[in-house]
Amino acid sequence: MKQFFDYSNSGFEVRDEIVNAHRESWKTISNSGSFWSGEERVEIAQQARSARLQRRELPFNRSYPSCSLSDGALETTHTIAADAHKIDKVWADNQIAKLGNGAYVEIASIVATVSAIDAFSEALGRDHEDFPAPQPGKPNGDQNPNVKDIGAYVPMMEPWKGPNVARAFSLVPTANQLFFSNVQQMYASHGGGFSEMVWKGPLTRPQAELLAARVSSANECFYWTTSHILLLRESSKAISQEVNLQSTVSGEDADLIPAGAELIEFGEALSLGSDNLGITRKKLLDKLNKEAFVEAASIAAIFNGLVRTADSSGIPLDDSTKSASETFRADLGLNSFPGAANTERNTLKNGGKLVWPNSTSHQEILN
Numbered sequence: 001m002k003q004f005f006d007y008s009n010s011g012f013e014v015r016d017e018i019v020n021a022h023r024e025s026w027k028t029i030s031n032s033g034s035f036w037s038g039e040e041r042v043e044i045a046q047q048a049r050s051a052r053l054q055r056r057e058l059p060f061n062r063s064y065p066s067c068s069l070s071d072g073a074l075e076t077t078h079t080i081a082a083d084a085h086k087i088d089k090v091w092a093d094n095q096i097a098k099l100g101n102g103a104y105v106e107i108a109s110i111v112a113t114v115s116a117i118d119a120f121s122e123a124l125g126r127d128h129e130d131f132p133a134p135q136p137g138k139p140n141g142d143q144n145p146n147v148k149d150i151g152a153y154v155p156m157m158e159p160w161k162g163p164n165v166a167r168a169f170s171l172v173p174t175a176n177q178l179f180f181s182n183v184q185q186m187y188a189s190h191g192g193g194f195s196e197m198v199w200k201g202p203l204t205r206p207q208a209e210l211l212a213a214r215v216s217s218a219n220e221c222f223y224w225t226t227s228h229i230l231l232l233r234e235s236s237k238a239i240s241q242e243v244n245l246q247s248t249v250s251g252e253d254a255d256l257i258p259a260g261a262e263l264i265e266f267g268e269a270l271s272l273g274s275d276n277l278g279i280t281r282k283k284l285l286d287k288l289n290k291e292a293f294v295e296a297a298s299i300a301a302i303f304n305g306l307v308r309t310a311d312s313s314g315i316p317l318d319d320s321t322k323s324a325s326e327t328f329r330a331d332l333g334l335n336s337f338p339g340a341a342n343t344e345r346n347t348l349k350n351g352g353k354l355v356w357p358n359s360t361s362h363q364e365i366l367n
Helices: 016-030 038-053 071-086 089-099 101-124 173-186 205-218 222-238 260-272 277-285 290-313 319-324 326-332 340-344
Strands: none
Touching: 016 038, 016 101, 016 173, 038 071, 038 101, 071 089, 071 101, 071 290, 089 101, 101 173, 101 260, 101 277, 101 290, 173 290, 205 222, 205 260, 205 290, 222 290, 222 319, 222 326, 222 340, 260 277, 260 290, 277 290, 319 326
16 A cells, blocks of 8 residues: 555655554555445445535535445435534434444444545645555454443443543444544644643644644534533643633634634634635644644544544543533533534433543543
């Protein structure tokens, strides 16, 4: 797969860890999975790209390349790619009834992965990567037997010690690995770990969380907007950074954080497919050096995958996050996001934790 993802043609230096994760993703997509063949998986990827590129169009104005996928697979792929924020339990239950839990999860993982990787190319101002040729082989039907209902659309691994979203696709382990191997490299691996409130990389933790929260709110993703406003609040406290949480939904006082206004404009343009993406890229580069810009591009891109992960799987807020965010969710209007219903109807104690309790780098902020 070394012929893929030569990011040197973008004019930016991309970390080898990101390049390797993207190459491995293309290799994995081209091979058969648990429920879809290599040929079908590449077709799902092609359909996902086409749908996401048309997300600003009304559904009846969109057109797609021909393929051999079933109507149920196509509707699932197109909706997650272009309209994930509109997914509700009725729609998800209907699609899962057609496809089965495992096949649905595998599609969602491919769509989220392609969305993130394509968004990264867009952020850097380069063309999308060609898809690999499908490889021969048959689906093996593998599923994780250690799953249960945690109040989402699909069963997930239980017990679990981390945040709920990290087990979103855990019913199909290879699907979970496909997407979250990219999260590991594109979000919290350069300058600080997920559970560390102080980062020493090219971006501060509040800069990263402001961007993550704005990308999430631009996509109307309840789970990720809530989670990363919470992390923005706590990481700002950790370095005595003044912040207005309202900036994540309206942009107000974003410039309290260095390059905050430019980070928000860039993340929003990338998420919405706006015509001014190039302008926002230039403005952000005027504020950040190239290394910091690539990190911002990486974070904005992976959250365009993460929002599709949360909304397609229907995960409720982690128990601890739900209680810790109650006030600001009401103040910022987050409870009006469509995905809020997944938490409102959930009566199960799902045990998810946004911040792992074994961190020694800071005080545990969520009990």
